[in-house]
Amino acid sequence: MTWTVYLSGEIHSDWRDEIARGSMTAGLAVIFTRPVTHHEASDDVGVALLGSEPDKFWHDHKGAQINAIRTRSLIEKADIVVVRFGEKYRQWNAAFDAGFAAALGKPLIVMHQDEHAHALKEVDAAALAVTSSPEQVVAILRYVIDGDLPGYTDKAASR
Template identity: 65%
Template structure:
């Protein structure tokens, strides 16, 4: 079996690299995709490609719309969507990605800190697994692929 896994959410820490490294060390047959994680490129892609905007709302709208092409494609193609809710910022986009994945019937793994359990209870209720570390996510993916513990 092979899995396509989309790694959605927070872009300010190395959680994606940790999951990928652990899965590669186990030689798991997984293709990972992700949003653009260069914050500046993600924020400014719309105006860089389509032209400047004086109003910040339209600046952000152009970028969000352009980024949504990648996000929609990746989530639709994914077998499993992992959504990370980080510590520093409110990731409204992560919640949106989780809801979109759930609406499409995708398997969902949430990665969050324990102190966010109450705030994310509805998202957690839609998930097949709720993890607190990248290693737990990698172990979930390993189990799904191999059917074995450890």
């Protein structure tokens, strides 16, 4: 089985690539999907495709709706959803994605730094794992997908 993992959240670092590289190195059967991470393209998709809007609210609204088509479809198809909250910005969209995944009953892995634990306590409570690094996410995926926990062997398999 090939697992599909949706990578949501912060777009200002290479955490997605780190998870993909670590998963490839581990030989995991996984496909990663993601939102559009080009910030300006994501913001401007509505007006680029449907026409300009003089009011910023409607400009953003059009873009959010079109982005939601992609996001909702990919989260619905995912076997696991990983949501990263970055250090710099309030990522309301990431919180929404986490809530949407939780509402669908999708296994949710959340990643953020310790200083955000209080602000994200409700999101963390909905997650099946809370991590602070891409390496921890890869370790979880390795265990979940292959049943591999380094340092442990399956006694039944070694018989």
